[in-house]
Amino acid sequence: MTRVKICGITRPEDALAAVRLGADAIGLVFYAKSPRHVSPQQALEITRVLPPFVSSVGLFVNPAPSEVETVLQTLHLDLLQFHGEEPAELCRHFRVPYVKAVRVKPGLDLVQYAASYRDARGLLLDAFVEGAHGGTGQSFDWELIPAGLPMPVVLSGGLDAANVAAAIKQVRPWAVDVSSGVESAKGIKDAARMAAFMQGVRDADV
Secondary structure: OOEEEEOOOOOHHHHHHHHHOOOOEEEEEOOOOOOOEOOHHHHHHHHOOOOOOOEEEEEEOOOOHHHHHHHHHHOOOOEEEEOOOOOHHHHHOOOOOEEEEEEEOOOOOHHHHHHHOOOOOEEEEEEOOOOOOOOOOOOOOHHHOOOOOOOOEEEOOOOOOOOHHHHHHHHOOOEEEEOHHHEEEOOEEOHHHHHHHHHHHHHHHO
16 A cells, blocks of 8 residues: 655644554654744654654754754654755765655656665655745646656655545555645644545555
C-alpha cells in the first residue's frame, strides 16, 4: 500500500487522529516562516503521543546546523526532510536518515538531481511556487516525473481527497505527503478530511 505522511502537525490530538486513520508518518515543521511551525518543545509533546511503528519527520528549510542539532537534542526524529537548497553534505551531516525535497518545474533534470543526493532515502517532489518552500496547496504537472528515478518517490503538492487516487495511479509513488489538503485552518487538521484522504489512497491501491 502507498505510504502516507501527514505534514504540518501542530497539536498532539491531530497526530493521534492521523495515525488512527492509518497515517504512517507525521511531519513537524521547524521553519519559522511557516504557519505550521512548531518549537522543539511543542514537537516533543506531539511525538510523545505517537504509538509504535509511526515515523516522526522533521522538516527544515536551509537551516543552520545548530538549528537541527537543537531539535535533535530535544526529541528523537526518525527522518529529516530538507526542503530548501541544502547541499548533500549538510543533509547527511546529522547521521539521521533524510529525504530531499525538490520543487519540480519544467527543465529540471530530476535524475541528475537525485544523483546529487544518492544517500537520501527518497526524493520528495513538490510544486514550484516562487518564494515558497512547500505547504502551498499547489500541484504540479505529474508528467514531468521521469520513469526510473533511482530512489523512492514521495509525491507532494496540492494533494487532497479529490485527486490523490488519480495521482497514485499515474505516478505510482512510494508515498504521498499531504498538509493543506486535510486542514480546516493552517496547522489545524480536520479528521473528516484526513479520513477521506486515506480512503482515496486505499481506493488507488485496490
